[in-house]
Each structure stands twice: as structure tokens, then as C-alpha cells.
Amino acid sequence: MFKSNPIRTDRNVTYIIKIAGYSCILFLALIFFFLLRNGIPALKDTGLAKLFQTIWYPTEGYFGILPLLFGSLLVTFTAVLIALPFGVGTAVFISEIAPHAMKEFLKPLVEILAGMPSVVLGFIGIVVLVPFMQKTFNLPTGLAALTGAILLGLIAIPTIVSIAEDALNAVPQSYRQAAIAMGATRWQTIWGVTVPAARTGILTAIMLGIGRTLGETMAVMMVTGNAAVMPEGLNALIQPVRTMTATIASEMGEVATGSAHYAVLFFIGIVLFIFSLVINIFASWVSTRGRKRSERILS
Amino acid sequence: MSQKLLIIVTLTVLLMAACSQGEDQSVNSSSSTITNTGSDTIVNLALAWAEQYQKEHPNVQISVTGGGSGTGINSLLSGTTDIANASRAMKDEEKATATKNGFTPQEFVIARDAIGVIVNPENPVKELTLEQISKIYKCEINNWSELGGEDRPIVRLSRESNSGTHVYFLETVIRLGNKEDKSIFCPKTLLLPSSEGIIAEVRDNPNAIGYDGLGYITSEVKVMGIAKKASMPYVIPSEITANDGTYPISRNLFMYTRGKPKGVIADYINWIVSPEGQSIVTELGFIPIKGK
Numbered sequence: 001m002f003k004s005n006p007i008r009t010d011r012n013v014t015y016i017i018k019i020a021g022y023s024c025i026l027f028l029a030l031i032f033f034f035l036l037r038n039g040i041p042a043l044k045d046t047g048l049a050k051l052f053q054t055i056w057y058p059t060e061g062y063f064g065i066l067p068l069l070f071g072s073l074l075v076t077f078t079a080v081l082i083a084l085p086f087g088v089g090t091a092v093f094i095s096e097i098a099p100h101a102m103k104e105f106l107k108p109l110v111e112i113l114a115g116m117p118s119v120v121l122g123f124i125g126i127v128v129l130v131p132f133m134q135k136t137f138n139l140p141t142g143l144a145a146l147t148g149a150i151l152l153g154l155i156a157i158p159t160i161v162s163i164a165e166d167a168l169n170a171v172p173q174s175y176r177q178a179a180i181a182m183g184a185t186r187w188q189t190i191w192g193v194t195v196p197a198a199r200t201g202i203l204t205a206i207m208l209g210i211g212r213t214l215g216e217t218m219a220v221m222m223v224t225g226n227a228a229v230m231p232e233g234l235n236a237l238i239q240p241v242r243t244m245t246a247t248i249a250s251e252m253g254e255v256a257t258g259s260a261h262y263a264v265l266f267f268i269g270i271v272l273f274i275f276s277l278v279i280n281i282f283a284s285w286v287s288t289r290g291r292k293r294s295e296r297i298l299s
Numbered sequence: 300m301s302q303k304l305l306i307i308v309t310l311t312v313l314l315m316a317a318c319s320q321g322e323d324q325s326v327n328s329s330s331s332t333i334t335n336t337g338s339d340t341i342v343n344l345a346l347a348w349a350e351q352y353q354k355e356h357p358n359v360q361i362s363v364t365g366g367g368s369g370t371g372i373n374s375l376l377s378g379t380t381d382i383a384n385a386s387r388a389m390k391d392e393e394k395a396t397a398t399k400n401g402f403t404p405q406e407f408v409i410a411r412d413a414i415g416v417i418v419n420p421e422n423p424v425k426e427l428t429l430e431q432i433s434k435i436y437k438c439e440i441n442n443w444s445e446l447g448g449e450d451r452p453i454v455r456l457s458r459e460s461n462s463g464t465h466v467y468f469l470e471t472v473i474r475l476g477n478k479e480d481k482s483i484f485c486p487k488t489l490l491l492p493s494s495e496g497i498i499a500e501v502r503d504n505p506n507a508i509g510y511d512g513l514g515y516i517t518s519e520v521k522v523m524g525i526a527k528k529a530s531m532p533y534v535i536p537s538e539i540t541a542n543d544g545t546y547p548i549s550r551n552l553f554m555y556t557r558g559k560p561k562g563v564i565a566d567y568i569n570w571i572v573s574p575e576g577q578s579i580v581t582e583l584g585f586i587p588i589k590g591k
Contacts, residue, residue, distance in 0.1 A: 253366050
């Protein structure tokens with residue numbers, strides 16, 4: 001029956017591929033619909049005024065998600081600050097400086113790091129990083145936002161390196177040759193020509209790194225202490241925090257389906273979803289806007 | 300053409316489904332599987348029971364998972380587990396859900412557990428009253444020097460709120476058993492996802508105070524003597540002090556089934572409360588129930 005004419009086969013295969021492509025959109029829509037359907041009741045039952053309070057103790061009806069929101073933002077922001085210089089630096093090194101043999105060795109290594117399960121990192125965090133942080137900075141406890149941010153930075157670095165390195169590689173060799181021909185040093189070439197030319201790709205890498213950090217759960221849950229404290233000032237970095245993802249992960253198993261707590265957890269899911277949506281839209285906006293400009297310069 | 304294809308695919312899928320169903324049934328007739336989910340406090344004990352029981356009854360398979368008492372009871376309510384382990388009694392609303400789902404949960408007391416309050420061995424404080432612990436966890440006492448210790452901040456550790464130990468500690472210690480009291484763990488309390496996490500942090504951190512079931516406490520941490528009131532003697536938790544009631548923080552551990560258990564499940568629970576099953580309780584540091 002598959003012996004039929006090639007045009008028909010071609011059409012069938014096209015259909016299958018189309019279905020695969022559209023199903024992605026369908027799944028996204030279904031997930032969003034599912035989140036909304038389960039989370040919107042929180043607005044009605046609990047109400048915005050009660051949701052944007054500062055105490056989170058859901059078993060007694062305190063549903064203030066503000067500490068969780070700020071906890072997530074604090075950890076994510078700090079993690080990106082840590083991951084940014086290391087990530088971009090490593091990408092520049094692999095793409096521009098390292099000799100060919102080393103490059104061939106480093107690239108797969110970074111990709112292995114990217115595939116490392118975050119539980120393993122969390123475990124290393126508990127055993128090594130937590131006691132280290134407590135002793136080094138003389139903190140009340142090593143289970144703190146900064147510890148989580150360092151671990152998350154480690155998780156985000158491979159993502160940033162991998163994508164930023166691809167962007168740097170895509171810069172035409174003629175750019176570098178032109179810069180060197182004009183007498184620029186290697187550093188001047190990197191800083192003045194290659195990195196600016198790959199800017200949009202690097203920005204996309206950073207945005208995806210932020211997305212990875214924001215959504216990370218297991219490692220954060222293991223090392224940040226999960227205390228739902230409102231961050232106050234810079235001190236908050238060395239205090240325990242509780243993130244939105246850790247809250248959903250640790251409480252979802254316990255709640256009765258359909259209860260107020262259940263709806264609020266889904267509401268947190270919606271907030272997370274919106275956050276990563278905004279980051280992704282921003283990332284794609286940055287990359288398309290940048291491409292137009294570079295095309296303009298080239299022509 | 301494509302219709303024909305669709306029919307063939309549908310038939311194949313149906314056939315495969317029918318085949319696999321048949322296989323499942325044949326497996327069920329020769330051996331039985333019990334699923335057992337819930338309290339992380341009980342999980343090691345439940346594993347030890349399951350292992351021993353399976354050795355004696357090779358045709359029975361028991362799969363044990365943790366997750367917390369709330370998780371276990373929820374699984375029982377939704378029908379995804381046969382036996383729920385819980386370190387607290389079922390709440391009224393959970394019983395109501397069970398009735399709605401068409402069964403009456405059956406409760407079994409399967410062991411007793413004392414909850415030890417633990418600190419780092421470097422900490423000179425070795426005795427506390429229940430009221431002092433309550434004030435520590437309500438953030439009314441914030442430095443060890445207020446309790447006769449060194450000048451160090453107090454770091455409070457607790458299990459997550461889906462843990463039966465968490466709920467029991469809240470009701471018995473923080474609220475001192477007073478049902479009207481609505482106080483809660485202060486937000487500064489660190490909620491750790493596992494018993495091991497609490498032990499590890501107390502072991503490494505001289506500022507920390509935590510609590511955990513006696514079966515989980517290792518010799519790397521120091522167990523506090525607890526007094527009900529300042530005028531009463533301070534008692535270290537043990538099998539004797541928990542059973543004679545002098546140690547104030549001890550409780551029953553439960554298993555729940557969907558309605559009156561039948562067949563293998565009934566046999567398994569009977570074996571657990573038998574002297575043979577209870578001897579494993581002692582081995583793991585829990586307190587056996589007395590054969591009443």
C-alpha cells in the first residue's frame with residue numbers, strides 16, 4: 001500500500017510533519033488553559049488582596065505570595081550576575097582563543113555539564129557549598145539565597161556558553177581577518193569586532209540562561225532553606241529564601257484537589273509561566289531587532 | 300486508501316491493548332502487589348517490613364514510597380495506593396473526602412515515635428522546656444545566650460508543611476496542645492524537604508535547632524532533655540520514657556486502608572502488628588506498640 005505514487009507519499013509526509021509542528025502549539029495552549037482553569041479560582045476564592053501579602057503559611061490560610069515572588073527574583077537575578085561573566089568569558093575563550101584541539105575537547109565537556117541533573121548539583125551543594133558558605137562568611141546558616149544563586153549560576157553557565165559560542169562561531173572569519181589586518185590586537189578584535197557582531201546571539205543566550213534559572217527547582221529547594229521571608233535590603237542575599245518553584249514542588253503533593261491552597265499553587269504556576277513568557281518574548285524581540293540592524297550595516 | 304490505513308492502525312492498537320490487558324490479568328492471578336505510600340518518618344520502617352515480609356511471602360510484592368503523610372493520605376483518597384502511612388491522624392476534611400469517594404478509611408496504630416529536639420554537639424545548652432521551644436519557633440527567643448548558651452543567632456529548622464511531624468510539632472509544641480492557639484512557625488523557620496537535610500544541617504551548624512523522629516536521629520547530633528514545665532524533670536527521649544508518658548513529645552504512627560482490608564493487605568497489616576513485625580520497630584529506633 002505504500003507503493004502508491006510519490007506525490008501522494010509526499011503529501012502524507014507533509015501532513016505528518018505539519019501535525020507534529022502544530023501539536024507543539026496545541027500543547028502550549030492546553031497547558032496554559034489548564035493552568036488558567038485551575039489557577040483562576042484563586043483570584044475569586046482568595047482574592048488579589050490576600051495573595052499579595054507577606055506571610056506564606058498555606059495550611060493556616062496565609063496565602064501571601066510576595067516573599068516567594070521576591071525570593072525567586074532575588075535568586076535568579078544574583079545567579080545571572082554570577083553566570084554572565086563566566087558564561088560569556090568561557091564562550092569567548094572556546095571560540096576565539098583556545099587552540100583547535102582544546103576547543104574540540106572543551107565544547108563537548110560544556111555540553112555534558114549542561115546535561116548534569118540538578119539534583120546532583122543540589123547534593124554537592126548540601127555537602128560542600130553550604131558548610132563552606134557558613135564558615136567563610138560566618139553566616140547564621142549556609143542555607144541561603146547566595147548559596148542557591150551560586151549553584152544556579154553553575155546550572156546556567158553551560159546554557160549560556162553553548163549558545164553564545166554558537167553565536168560567536170557564526171561571525172564570518174573575514175571580520176576577524178579584517179580587524180587583524182588593520183593592526184588590532186587579539187583583545188581589540190574580540191572586544192571591538194567579534195563580540196559586538198555576535199551581540200544578539202549572546203543576549204539570547206543570557207535570556208535563555210535566565211529562563212533556565214527561574215524554572216530550576218530541585219537544586220534550589222535543597223540549598224536555599226525554603227524560609228518564606230520577605231527580602232529586606234542587601235542582607236537578604238545571605239538569608240534563607242523560598243522560591244516559587246520550590247513551593248510548588250514541595251506542596252503540590254500534599255494539597256487536596258480543588259482546595260484554596262491547590263488553586264493558589266496553580267496561580268503561582270501562572271505567575272511563573274508569565275515570567276518565562278516575557279523573558280522569551282524579550283529574547284526573540286532582541287534577536288530579530290538585532291538581525292535587522294546587522295543586515296542594514298552589512299548592506 | 301488513507302481510510303483503509305486508519306482502520307488497520309485502529310485495529311492494531313485495539314489488538315495490542317487487548318493483548319496487554321490479558322497479560323496483566325495473568326500476572327495478577329499468580330502474585331499480588333501492595334502499594335504503600337506516605338510519611339517520610341515511617342518510610343524506612345515500612346521498607347524494612349516490606350523486605351522481611353516479601354522474604355517470607357515470595358509471591359507478594361510491596362512497593363514503598365515516601366513523600367509525607369499528606370501525600371500518602373491523598374494517594375489513598377484518590378485510589379493510587381493500597382496503604383497510606385501517616386505520622387498524624389487523618390483530618391476531618393480528609394475523612395469527609397473519603398466518604399465522598401465511597402469508602403471509610405480504616406486506621407491502624409503500627410508503632411510509636413518520640414520526636415527528639417536536636418542541636419549541634421558544640422552547643423552547651425542541653426535542656427529546654429516545651430515553652431522555651433515554642434518561643435524559639437515563634438521567633439520570641441532569637442539568641443542562644445537567652446537560654447544560657449553562647450552568643451549565637453538561633454537558626455530554626457523544620458520539615459515541610461506536608462510532613463506529619465511538622466503538623467504534630469506545631470500542635471503539641473508550638474501551640475502547647477492548646478486548640479484555640481493560632482500561632483504558627485515564624486517565617487524565618489527553614490523548611491527542609493527531608494529528615495536527612497535537617498540532621499546534616501544540625502551536624503554542621505552550631506546555630507541550628509531542629510526536631511526529628513527518634514529513628515532518624517544519629518549520634519552526630521545532640522538530643523535535648525525536655526521538660527513539660529520548668530518545675531518538672533528534664534527527660535531524654537527513649538523507648539521507656541516514651542511509653543510511660545514522661546517524655547512529652549511522642550505520638551502514634553498510623554497506617555490507613557480503603558475500608559476494612561481484605562486478603563493480602565489484611566494479612567500484611569496483621570503481620571506488622573504481630574510480635575515479629577514489631578521486633579523490626581525496635582531495630583530501627585522506633586517504639587513498638589504494646590500488645591493490648
